[in-house]
Amino acid sequence: MSVVVPVAVAKVIRVRVSGEIDSSTVDLLVRAIEPHLDISDAVIVVDLTEVTFLGTAGLRALERAEHHANRVGSELCLLTETTAVRRSLALLDMLRA
Template identity: 35%
Template sequence: MEARTEVDATGTVRVAVAGDVDFDTCPVLAAELAPLAERAAATVVVDLTEVSFMDSSGLHVLLAARHRISAAGGRMRIVGAREQALFLFEVAGVTGLLDAA
């Protein structure tokens, strides 16, 4: 799994994730998202277009990051989630919380 972060001219932070996000790889995603809560009032967009699989460990990382970012006054949303991840969000009841479409 790979994750890379970019900031655009408006200050929006985009984290592009690729590969499988599971118990073994979620620490990489957690490390990429952890410092983003320090960007108070930033919008963080997590792009899951290239994620082929996500389990509950990955979901936990996303929810924890969302909590920290929201507590700092920012907003996090998910884009590009494939059917498997969207199903995971739906089953967990967090689709609206993650602002995922």
């Protein structure tokens, strides 16, 4: 998994992630997103378009990040293009319901 250092522009923060997100790489994802979660009124865009696998550890980390962002008045947005990642995110949507 690789992470591109995010750039903030007018409280829009984009974090690009690629590769596989599983229990062995989820810490990289968390370290990339976590520093931005306390910025209020921000939009944190997690770009998952180059992610090839999103396991349960990644789903849990994204869910925790979303809750944290919502508590401080920010929004976490997830971008994806791959079917595998969309299926994983669909599971996350079912857990929210």
